[in-house]
Amino acid sequence: MDLESVIKGSPWTFNNHLLILRHLGEREDPLKVPLILVTFWVQIHEVPPGFFTESLARQIRGFLRNFLEFDESNLG
Structure with missing residues:
Protein backbone atom coordinates (compact mmCIF):
# COMPACT_ATOMS: atom_id res chain seq x y z
CA MET A 1 0.00 0.00 0.00
CA ASP A 2 2.81 2.46 0.87
CA LEU A 3 4.75 1.61 -2.29
CA GLU A 4 1.68 2.23 -4.45
CA SER A 5 0.97 5.60 -2.83
CA VAL A 6 4.60 6.65 -3.30
CA ILE A 7 4.60 5.68 -6.99
CA LYS A 8 1.22 7.34 -7.64
CA GLY A 9 2.24 10.42 -5.62
CA SER A 10 5.15 11.26 -7.90
CA PRO A 11 6.88 13.33 -9.12
CA TRP A 12 9.17 13.61 -6.11
CA THR A 13 12.27 15.71 -5.57
CA PHE A 14 15.37 15.32 -3.44
CA ASN A 15 17.67 18.32 -2.90
CA ASN A 16 15.74 20.13 -5.64
CA HIS A 17 16.44 17.35 -8.17
CA LEU A 18 13.76 15.28 -9.84
CA LEU A 19 13.57 11.78 -8.38
CA ILE A 20 12.12 9.17 -10.73
CA LEU A 21 10.83 5.97 -9.13
CA ARG A 22 9.66 2.77 -10.72
CA HIS A 23 8.42 -0.53 -9.33
CA LEU A 24 10.66 -3.29 -10.67
CA GLY A 25 9.24 -6.50 -12.05
CA GLU A 26 10.21 -9.81 -10.44
CA ARG A 27 13.15 -10.53 -12.77
CA GLU A 28 13.76 -7.03 -14.06
CA ASP A 29 17.39 -5.86 -14.05
CA PRO A 30 17.52 -2.45 -12.30
CA LEU A 31 20.57 -1.48 -14.37
CA LYS A 32 18.54 -1.80 -17.58
CA VAL A 33 15.54 0.30 -16.51
CA PRO A 34 15.50 3.59 -18.44
CA LEU A 35 14.58 6.27 -15.88
CA ILE A 36 14.25 9.07 -18.42
CA LEU A 37 10.59 10.08 -18.41
CA VAL A 38 8.18 11.46 -15.82
CA THR A 39 4.68 12.89 -16.24
CA PHE A 40 3.70 16.02 -14.35
Whole structure:
Protein backbone atom coordinates (compact mmCIF):
# COMPACT_ATOMS: atom_id res chain seq x y z
CA MET A 1 0.00 0.00 0.00
CA ASP A 2 2.81 2.46 0.87
CA LEU A 3 4.75 1.61 -2.29
CA GLU A 4 1.68 2.23 -4.45
CA SER A 5 0.97 5.60 -2.83
CA VAL A 6 4.60 6.65 -3.30
CA ILE A 7 4.60 5.68 -6.99
CA LYS A 8 1.22 7.34 -7.64
CA GLY A 9 2.24 10.42 -5.62
CA SER A 10 5.15 11.26 -7.90
CA PRO A 11 6.88 13.33 -9.12
CA TRP A 12 9.17 13.61 -6.11
CA THR A 13 12.27 15.71 -5.57
CA PHE A 14 15.37 15.32 -3.44
CA ASN A 15 17.67 18.32 -2.90
CA ASN A 16 15.74 20.13 -5.64
CA HIS A 17 16.44 17.35 -8.17
CA LEU A 18 13.76 15.28 -9.84
CA LEU A 19 13.57 11.78 -8.38
CA ILE A 20 12.12 9.17 -10.73
CA LEU A 21 10.83 5.97 -9.13
CA ARG A 22 9.66 2.77 -10.72
CA HIS A 23 8.42 -0.53 -9.33
CA LEU A 24 10.66 -3.29 -10.67
CA GLY A 25 9.24 -6.50 -12.05
CA GLU A 26 10.21 -9.81 -10.44
CA ARG A 27 13.15 -10.53 -12.77
CA GLU A 28 13.76 -7.03 -14.06
CA ASP A 29 17.39 -5.86 -14.05
CA PRO A 30 17.52 -2.45 -12.30
CA LEU A 31 20.57 -1.48 -14.37
CA LYS A 32 18.54 -1.80 -17.58
CA VAL A 33 15.54 0.30 -16.51
CA PRO A 34 15.50 3.59 -18.44
CA LEU A 35 14.58 6.27 -15.88
CA ILE A 36 14.25 9.07 -18.42
CA LEU A 37 10.59 10.08 -18.41
CA VAL A 38 8.18 11.46 -15.82
CA THR A 39 4.68 12.89 -16.24
CA PHE A 40 3.70 16.02 -14.35
CA TRP A 41 1.26 18.94 -14.53
CA VAL A 42 2.32 22.37 -15.73
CA GLN A 43 0.26 25.21 -14.32
CA ILE A 44 0.31 28.68 -15.89
CA HIS A 45 -0.32 31.70 -13.63
CA GLU A 46 -1.20 35.35 -14.19
CA VAL A 47 -2.67 35.08 -17.68
CA PRO A 48 -4.99 38.10 -18.09
CA PRO A 49 -8.72 37.29 -18.17
CA GLY A 50 -9.91 36.44 -21.67
CA PHE A 51 -6.42 35.58 -22.93
CA PHE A 52 -6.25 31.98 -21.76
CA THR A 53 -7.82 30.35 -24.78
CA GLU A 54 -7.45 27.03 -26.52
CA SER A 55 -5.11 28.77 -28.97
CA LEU A 56 -2.79 29.87 -26.13
CA ALA A 57 -2.93 26.39 -24.60
CA ARG A 58 -1.85 24.91 -27.93
CA GLN A 59 1.01 27.45 -28.20
CA ILE A 60 2.23 26.51 -24.72
CA ARG A 61 1.90 22.87 -25.76
CA GLY A 62 4.42 23.58 -28.54
CA PHE A 63 7.13 24.30 -25.93
CA LEU A 64 6.69 20.96 -24.16
CA ARG A 65 8.25 17.83 -25.62
CA ASN A 66 5.59 15.23 -24.77
CA PHE A 67 2.34 17.07 -24.15
CA LEU A 68 -0.53 14.81 -23.05
CA GLU A 69 -3.60 17.02 -22.57
CA PHE A 70 -4.93 20.30 -21.21
CA ASP A 71 -7.96 20.98 -19.05
CA GLU A 72 -10.49 22.73 -21.29
CA SER A 73 -12.79 23.43 -18.33
CA ASN A 74 -10.30 26.04 -17.03
CA LEU A 75 -10.06 28.06 -20.24
CA GLY A 76 -11.25 31.65 -20.03
